[in-house]
Amino acid sequence: MHYHTAQKLNIKAQQGAALLIFFLALILAGSVFLFTYAPSETGRLDSENRSSTALALAKQALIAHAVAYYDFTEPGRHGILPCPERIANGIYNGDGNSAINCNFNEHTNSIGRLPWKHLEIDPPKDLAGECLWYALSGGFYNNPASPMTNDDTPGMFQVFNEDGNLVAGDTPENRVVAVVIAAGKPVNNQSRTSQSDIVCNQAGDQINITNYLESFQNIDNTVVDDANEDSIDQFISATGLGNNSSFNDRIITITSAEIFNAIKSRPVMYDDKIAALGSAIGECLIDYAINSCISNSGTGSSCSILKSCNDSCQDDLNLCLMAASTGPEISNCHTTRASCRSSCRGNNGNNGNNGNNGNNGNNGNNGNNGNNGNNGNNGNNGNGGGGGTGSTAYYQLPWPAPVNLNADYRIDNNYADLTDDSQGYLGRLPYTTANSSSAIGITDTKIFSECDLPNTNPELFNLWQHWKDHWFYVLGSDFAPSLTTAPTSTCTTNCPQVDGTRYPAVIIFSGDRVNNQLRRTAETETVAPAFAESKADINNYLEDNAANYQDASGNQTYTGNQNDRLFCLPADMTTTPVPECTP
Numbered sequence: 001m002h003y004h005t006a007q008k009l010n011i012k013a014q015q016g017a018a019l020l021i022f023f024l025a026l027i028l029a030g031s032v033f034l035f036t037y038a039p040s041e042t043g044r045l046d047s048e049n050r051s052s053t054a055l056a057l058a059k060q061a062l063i064a065h066a067v068a069y070y071d072f073t074e075p076g077r078h079g080i081l082p083c084p085e086r087i088a089n090g091i092y093n094g095d096g097n098s099a100i101n102c103n104f105n106e107h108t109n110s111i112g113r114l115p116w117k118h119l120e121i122d123p124p125k126d127l128a129g130e131c132l133w134y135a136l137s138g139g140f141y142n143n144p145a146s147p148m149t150n151d152d153t154p155g156m157f158q159v160f161n162e163d164g165n166l167v168a169g170d171t172p173e174n175r176v177v178a179v180v181i182a183a184g185k186p187v188n189n190q191s192r193t194s195q196s197d198i199v200c201n202q203a204g205d206q207i208n209i210t211n212y213l214e215s216f217q218n219i220d221n222t223v224v225d226d227a228n229e230d231s232i233d234q235f236i237s238a239t240g241l242g243n244n245s246s247f248n249d250r251i252i253t254i255t256s257a258e259i260f261n262a263i264k265s266r267p268v269m270y271d272d273k274i275a276a277l278g279s280a281i282g283e284c285l286i287d288y289a290i291n292s293c294i295s296n297s298g299t300g301s302s303c304s305i306l307k308s309c310n311d312s313c314q315d316d317l318n319l320c321l322m323a324a325s326t327g328p329e330i331s332n333c334h335t336t337r338a339s340c341r342s343s344c345r346g347n348n349g350n351n352g353n354n355g356n357n358g359n360n361g362n363n364g365n366n367g368n369n370g371n372n373g374n375n376g377n378n379g380n381n382g383n384g385g386g387g388g389t390g391s392t393a394y395y396q397l398p399w400p401a402p403v404n405l406n407a408d409y410r411i412d413n414n415y416a417d418l419t420d421d422s423q424g425y426l427g428r429l430p431y432t433t434a435n436s437s438s439a440i441g442i443t444d445t446k447i448f449s450e451c452d453l454p455n456t457n458p459e460l461f462n463l464w465q466h467w468k469d470h471w472f473y474v475l476g477s478d479f480a481p482s483l484t485t486a487p488t489s490t491c492t493t494n495c496p497q498v499d500g501t502r503y504p505a506v507i508i509f510s511g512d513r514v515n516n517q518l519r520r521t522a523e524t525e526t527v528a529p530a531f532a533e534s535k536a537d538i539n540n541y542l543e544d545n546a547a548n549y550q551d552a553s554g555n556q557t558y559t560g561n562q563n564d565r566l567f568c569l570p571a572d573m574t575t576t577p578v579p580e581c582t583p
Contacts, residue, residue, distance in 0.1 A: 048127060048240045048241055048250075050125075050126065050127045051126040051127045051182040051184065051240075051250050052250075053124075054124035054125055054126050054132060054182060055124070055126075055132065055180055055182055055250065055251075055252035056252065057121065057124045058114055058116075058119075058124050058132050058134070058180045058252070059180060059252050059254055061116075061119040061121050062081055062082075062119065062178065062180070062254055063254065063258060063259060063262055064119075065081060065082060065119055066078075066079045066080060066081055066140075066259045066262070066263070067259075067262045067263055067266070067269070069142075070263075070269055071269065073142070074142070074462070075458075075459035075462065076458065076459040076460065076461070076462025076463040076465075076466070077145070077149065077462055077463075077466055078149070078150065078260070078263050078269075078270070078466065079140060079149060079150075079151075079153075079256070079259045079260060079263060080140060080141070080142045080145075080149065081136055081140050081141075081142070081177070081178055081254075082098040082115050082118045082119065082142065083098045083099040083100075083101060083102035083110060083112075083115065083136065083141065083142065083143065084098070084099060084102070084110055084111060084112025084113060084114070084115060084133075084134045084135065084136060085097060085098065085099060085112045085113040085114065085115045085134075085204050086099045086110065086111070086112030086113070086204065087099070087204070087205055088100050088101050088102075088103075089101065089104075092203075092204060092205035094117075094204075095117070095198055095199055095200055095203060095204060096113075096115060096116045096117030096118070096123060096131075096199065096200070097115055097117050097118055098115035098118040099112065099115075100143070101141075101143040101144060102136060102138070102141040102142070102143060102144070103138065103141070103144070103226050104144075104226075105138075105144065105227075105229055106138060106141065106144040106145065106146050106147075106229070107138035107139060107146060107229040107230050108138045108225065108226050108227065108228065108229055108231070109135060109136065109137055109138055109156055109157075109224035109225060109226060109231065109233050110135065110136050110138070110141070110224065110226060111133070111134070111135040111136075111209070111222075111223070111224045111226075112133070112134060112135075112204065113131055113132065113133055113134060113200065113204055113207075114131060114132040114133065114134040114180060115134070116131070116132075123199050123200060126182035126183060126184055126250070127182070127184060127185070128183065128184055128185045128186075129201070130182075130183050130184075130192075130200070130201065130212065131199070131200035131201070132180050132181060132182055132183075133180070133181040133182075133183060133209075133212065133213060134178065134179070134180050134181070135157065135178065135179050135181070135224055135233070135235070136177070136178045137154075137155045137156040137157060137175075137176075137177050137178065138156065138229065138230070139153040139154070139155075139156070139177075139524075140153070140155075140177050140178070140259075146410060147410045147411060147412065147465060148409065148410040148465065148466050148467075148468060148469065149466050150260075150466050150467050150469075150470065151256055151257075151260035151264075151512070152256075152469070152513065152519040153256060153524075154172040154173065154175050154256070154520075154524050155169065155175040155176045155177035155178070155255060155256055156175060156230065156231065156232050156233060156524070157169060157175060157176035157177070157178070157179055157232070157233055157234070157235060157253075158170075158175060158176065158232060158233075158234045158235070159176055159179065159234070159235050159236070159237060159251055159253055160217065160219060160234060160235070160236045160237070161236070161237060161239070162216070162217075162236065162237065162238050162239050162244065162247070164217040164236075167237075168253050168255075171529070172520050172524065172525065172529065173513070173518070174255060174257070175232070175255075176253045176254065176255055177254050177255055177256050177259065178253070178254040179235050179251050179252070179253055179254070180251070180252045180254075181213060181221065181235070181249050181250065181251050182249070182250040182251075183212035183213055183248075183249060184238075184248035184249065184250065185248065186211070187214065187245060187246055187247065187248055188214060188246050190210070190211040190212065191211050192211050192212070209222045210222050213249050214246070214247050214248070214249055216236050216238075216244075216246070216247040216249075217236055219234050219235065219236040221235050221236060221249050230523055230524045230525075232525075235249075235251055236249070236251075237249060237250060237251035238250055273460075273463055274463075274467075274509055274565065275565075275580050276460060277460045277463050277464055277467075277509075278507055278509055278565065278567035278578070278580055279567060279577045279578045279579070279580070280451075280453060280457060280460045281429065281447075281464070281471070281507055281567070281578075282507060282567050282568075282569055282576075282577075282578025283342070283451060283576055283577065283578055284447055284448050284450065284451035284453055285397060285398075285447070285505060285507075285569055285578075286345065286569065286570075286573050286574070286576065286578070287341065287450035287451045288397060288398060288433070288444060288447065288449075288450055288451075289395035289396060289397050289479070289504075289569075289573045290303060290306055290310075290345065290395070290450070290573060291442050291444060291450050292395060292396040292397075292440045292442055293306070293394060293395050293396075293573075294306060294307040294310075295440065295441050295442045296394065296396070296440070296441070306344055306345065309340075309341075309343075309344035310341055310344055312340075313337050313340035313341050313344065314337070316336070316337065316340060317333055317334065317336070317337040320332075320333035320336065320337075321333050330455075331455070331458075334452055334455035334456045335456055335457075337452070337456065338451065338452065338456040338457075341451075342576055345573075345574040345576060394483065395479055395504070395573050396436075396440050396479055396480065396481055396483050397436075397475055397479045397480070397481075397504060397505050397569075398417050398430055398433040398436035398437070398447065398475075398481060399417045399418040399419070399420070399421070399425075399427075399430070399435065399436050399475065399480065399481055400417065400418060400425065400426060400427030400428060400429070400430060400472075400473045400474070400475060401415045401416055401417055401418065401427050401428040401429065401430040401431070401473075402418060402423060402427050402428065403427050403428060403472075403536060403537075403538045403549070404533075404536035405428070405535075405536070406536075408521070408523050409468075409469045409521055409535050410523070412431050412465060412468065413431065413432055415428055415429065415430055415431035415432065415468060416430060416431070416432045416434070416435070417430035417432065417433045417434070417435045417436045418435065419435045420482065421477065421480060421482065421552075423550055424549070424550025424551045424552050424554075425474055425475045425476070425477055425480070425496075425550070425551045425552070425553065425554030426472070426473075426474040426538075426548055426549050426550055426551040426554070426556075427472065427473065427550075428468075428469070428471065428472055428473065429447070429468070429471040429472060429473040429507065430447055430473070431446060431447055431448075431468070432445060432446055432447075433445060433446060433447055433449075435481075436481040437481075439481035439482060440481050448461065467509075469519070469535060469541075470509055470510045470511070470541065471507065471508070471509055471510075472507070472508040472509075472510060472538075472541065472542065473505065473506070473507055473508070474496045474505065474506050474508070474548070474551055474554055474556075474558065475496075475504075475505045475554050476491055476494050476495030476496055476502070476503070476504050476505060476554040476555065477494040477553045477554045477555070478491065478493075478494040478495060478504070478554075479495075479504045479505065480554075491503060491504060491571055493555060494553050494554060494555045495554065495555060496551070496554055496555060496556060496557075496558055497555070497556070497557045497558065498557070498558050498559075498560075498566055498568055498581050498583065499581065499583040501568075501581075502555075502571075503568040503569050503570070503571065503581075504569045504570075504571055504573070505568075505569045506558055506566055506567070506568050506569070506581075507566070507567040507568075507569075508542065508545060508558070508564055508565070508566055508567075509564070509565040509567075510541035510542055510563065510564060511563035511564070511565065512563060513540070514543065514563055515543070517534075517539070517540040517541070518531050518534035518540055519534055519535050519540050519541070520532050520533070520534045520535065521533065521534075521535050542564055543561055543563055543564060544559050544561065544564075545558050545559060545564055559583060560581075560582030560583045564582075565580060565582050566580065566581050566582045566583075567579070567580050567581060568581035
């Protein structure tokens with residue numbers, strides 16, 4: 001039997017990820033459930049080490065796949081593993097190939113053989129020359145995809161040792177995402193046929209798993225619950241050396257921490273992406289505020305000028321889409337629209353448009369008629385007071401979503417904005433904004449409606465979907481949907497403060513769990529453990545900033561640390577990109 005070395009793990013243009021994962025090899029073998037052997041067992045130990053090596057290489061390849069998935073398969077989704085080799089919807093993709101889907105339903109578990117060809121490695125084989133087996137938790141599928149997979153997503157497997165002791169997965173936080181199993185030699189009259197033209201000795205569509213894997217201590221390695229969502233399955237691992245004549249399945253585990261620690265070790269894959277998403281969310285909020293200003297301002301205000309510019313951008317988009325015939329061309333149309341709208345903001349904001357663009361003295365609305373904004377400086381204090389109607393332009397932003405969704409945190413639409421300020425101004429970033437928009441009088445129903453993030457930057461929208469429970473938002477009450485008078489030009493009192501400056505709103509990204517934080521939900525627990533609804537507690541996401549909850553006026557002071565990352569909306573609602581303002 002021959003194996004290519006770890007350098008063979010090249011997963012098509014994934015050399016960067018593979019090089020990172022290569023250095024995990026010395027650690028990986030320690031995750032195989034092995035025990036100490038007497039010197040007299042050395043010969044058999046050498047044989048067993050072939051299984052250990054195969055298991056370690058399989059684990060290495062799977063983590064490399066999870067790290068590289070974002071860059072090379074589906075930008076915006078972290079940590080996804082391939083489906084097992086199995087028959088799916090009556091279709092078998094062939095020896096070593098991942099199935100077309102892992103199961104019929106999302107969040108159900110799946111078992112089959114290791115898709116070594118999909119991983120682009122030679123087939124790792126155990127001491128009996130058999131290909132390895134592989135089971136995967138539903139939250140980490142590529143198809144059907146979970147609506148939210150991140151470093152808080154629990155695996156759904158527990159692993160026991162041969163004595164029946166739980167050795168992996170005693171809490172939701174350390175449950176196992178995937179297991180790879182070495183079947184070893186036949187036991188219990190298992191019958192295995194061999195085909196010389198099949199690398200794994202027998203084609204997967206003809207195989208009976210019970211001829212490879214066993215049951216022991218009332219735990220059955222041959223089945224998972226593939227019908228019920230979010231079910232916890234159990235596996236049992238032999239100690240090795242064939243000491244047990246009726247059970248010899250050897251198991252290596254993969255946890256969420258192992259996957260995401262590898263991902264987070266690459267700033268360009270995690271830290272930089274979160275920064276880009278925070279800035280994009282800020283710009284979407286600016287677009288929302290501008291739309292509110294357009295709705296509530298007179299025809300001569302700078303917001304009205306923005307509307308005219310935005311309408312032109314929309315007209316250009318419609319013409320572009322009529323001519324577009326491919327996906328990239330359509331995507332380019334939306335990207336061009338976003339750039340156009342950004343230019344509108346930059347050219348019609350606080351400074352630079354009074355006078356020259358007809359919003360100041362040149363149109364007769366300056367000092368002589370008493371309609372100038374603030375000493376002739378337009379924009380900042382009422383946007384020049386309006387060109388023809390004397391109306392005042394002002395911005396409004398949506399209420400946050402509640403911290404306790406009282407619903408499945410994986411579903412986008414469950415992040416719905418509050419109806420008023422009775423729960424304060426600090427909560428989760430809302431996705432749907434129907435309540436706020438109704439109060440303001442605009443048609444937007446989602447936070448990404450105006451910026452069109454799903455089309456202009458599907459990578460970042462996808463990233464938001466999978467990390468949405470980590471995003472929080474504090475709104476200054478001077479910019480609330482219930483606002484009836486224009487706020488001052490700069491935030492002076494009723495705005496959140498960061499590093500000595502007040503802003504209309506602050507977006508907060510919550511990072512890793514620290515200080516024994518828990519982020520559990522009842523959906524992922526067949527029998528709910530203690531604190532099963534811990535996602536509903538803001539203290540399990542934010543550190544020092546959690547003390548501000550509920551922030552009755554949206555005017556508390558917010559700080560950054562190693563975990564909470566802040567993004568601050570500019571008071572003029574035009575400056576872009578929205579910067580990260582973590583002190």
